[in-house]
Amino acid sequence: MRGFSFLRILQESVSGHRGWREQWRSPEPRKSYDVVVVGGGGHGLATAYYLAAEHGVRNVAVLEKGWIGGGNSGRNTTIVRSNYLFEESAALYEHSLKLWEGLSRKLNYNVMFSQRGVMALGHTVTDVQVIKRHVHANRLAGIDAEYLDPRQAKAFCPILDISRDARYPVLGASLQRRGGTARHDAVVWGYARAADALGVDVIENCEVTGVRRDARGAVSGVETTRGAIGTGVLALVAAGHSSVLAGMAGLRLPIESFPLQALVSEPVKPVMPCVVMSNTIDAYMSQSDKGELVIGAGTDAYPSYGQRGSFQVASSTLDSLCELFPVLRRLRMMRSWAGIVDVTPDRSPIVGPTPTPGLWLNCGWGTGGFKAIPGSGHLFAASLAAGRPHTLVAPFGLDRFSAGRLIDEATAAAVSH
Amino acid sequence: MLLIPCPVCNMARPEREFRYAGEAGLVRPHDPGAASDQDWTDYLFARANRKGVHEERWRHLHGCGRFLVVTRDTVNDRVLQSVPA
CATH class of the missing domain: 3.50.50.60 (FAD/NAD(P)-binding domain)
Structure with a gap:
């Protein structure tokens, strides 16, 4: 295997990129x-x-x-x-x-590992208690974790709606700065x-x-x-x-196998500097380097091997995300799909x-x-x-x-x- | 979204009226004291998780309230049969 390096890219660029080979064999x-x-x-x-x-x-x-x-x-x-x-x-x-x-x-x-921070939101008093417990447990285990109040959460992710009369008010959040995407x-x-x-x-x-x-x-x-x-x-x-x-x-x-859904939006300019997740509304969102918002939804209620998932699962996540991030309301989704996940008790x-x-x-x-x-x-x-x-x-x-x-x-x- | 025929209400109703209640045909050990750890593990945790025709329990929670045994193909999610449990 020839390694990738800046020198290698230079060499290939002057020789018409004819030297790149397949990255792994296809053996019998x-x-x-x-x-x-x-x-x-x-x-x-x-x-x-x-x-x-x-x-x-x-x-x-x-x-x-x-x-x-x-x-x-x-x-x-x-x-x-x-x-x-x-x-x-x-x-x-x-x-x-x-x-x-x-x-x-x-x-x-380059696996493009980006430690942009993973923020988990709490919308109820119980959520906040659970989040604080998680933060304390993580710190005891030597894992970086912070508790953020709503204003700090908005500072970390500016498009978040933290108004008190929101459908899903943000009462607090946890943040792992070393978390991110790849x-x-x-x-x-x-x-x-x-x-x-x-x-x-x-x-x-x-x-x-x-x-x-x-x-x-x-x-x-x-x-x-x-x-x-x-x-x-x-x-x-x-x-x-x-x-x-x-x-x-x-x-x-x-083990039971369930369809877990995800969606991507049309690409837009950078609006999300981090990963935001919310267990209460079963939603995860980050922005890819291409500009698409990558959205994770929940699993179906029943086991299945069909890699589709039900419409109401994805639509309820999108409904909730529009409440959390009002700026996204006119955004169109490009693709949705499901993966079959193996869930243990x-x-x-x-x-x-x-x-x-x-x-x-x-x-x-x-x-x-x-x-x-x-x-x-x-x-x-x-x-x-x-x-x-x-x-x-x-x-x-x-x-x-x-x-x-x-x-x-x-x-x-x-x-x- | 599944459309599940309810044999009690005698009509097909949307999945949201029902609650999934797990694999059908699991039998709790008859003599709990005599059952081994393995018996309990099998009853509580082990599942067929079949790819293909699967028998499962659903409860028509927001309808007649009855438990049903639904036969469904887990590859295309087509409901093949629905009978009272």
Whole structure:
């Protein structure tokens, strides 16, 4: 792999840009691999990259049924933050945020990580109490968090309506200045390119159709649309389709898949200097570098694999945003879509081994997986290489549901996050 | 937005009148004291999460108030059948 540099751009610009090559190979699948990762999204590619880069495990394949980053990695609202309530989650997401901070340099690929600040609004007295509790918990855990009064919130995001008679009055807000956004495609491409350079086979258009197990029940390989592939370690990192894949190995997961919607507006001049989210009205908004407002809405009330979502879910978010930001009322929406998110009962991920020998899970990131990509990949790779869960992900094992040790971010945030 | 036929009210009504009530056919352990941790885990948390034809409970909250078992295809969200629970 030839790195990107200013010198390289200069060279190419004088030679007619004929020297740029594809950023990763399109290899034919081999007969077998040491580790097979199912799912070529951010989490799967990061897992493969860190396996090769930090643990010397290079005989790895990433199988993707479509094209890399074509699932939830390309459908999310790209928000990165680490201000979770519980110690276990805070440690996990903070680990990820620290990796984000050095990611562009590490991958030699500009992931456009912009720490523009993530502000969460409170509209009721209860909201404010919850927000203050979060801020205190975060500070105790060593994570940057601030409480803002309404005027400070407006100073941070000037288009916010903080008048007292607003439909959703702003009574207070939390702010994580180190939070922000990143460019979702660049993250996936950067990891794919870096993993490929270390010898990982990134295999697109290769859907897993079955899981092979040997006489003692251990995983021995997978069947795919491009033939059978042998492996002793099978890592399922397939987000919304985790239940379908686990079902091929005879496993029933504590997961339900829901459509989560997002929209983008027509591009406008810069109006939003930060990310604003509000749990009460199920809305997230930031402005992309192209000028589009990127808006996240809620999930449907019922599980579904249709990547659309119901109209009333998106329209109720837009109604609320027009109340919060009156300046947006005449803005037109260009596109809307949904990603299928894998939601666990406690809204915390499942990372670790399963009762089936050789079968590992990294799923259940639900509505907030994008921010976790580097941390998830890093810690999952360490777990796969060592054969046991890394300390930071150990609390997130599948066994927590029978042990009753739920990490209940569901009640902490009350909604999708 | 789903249009769900209610067999009790005998008409198709919009999703907003209903409340989703989870996967159908989950059976609470008959003898709670004798049930193992695994039995409880299966009942409380494990779900089929089927891609395709899925049986699920809905309650016609703002209508007749009855629980229904609705059969729906989770890929195209088409409601195939709706019967009283």
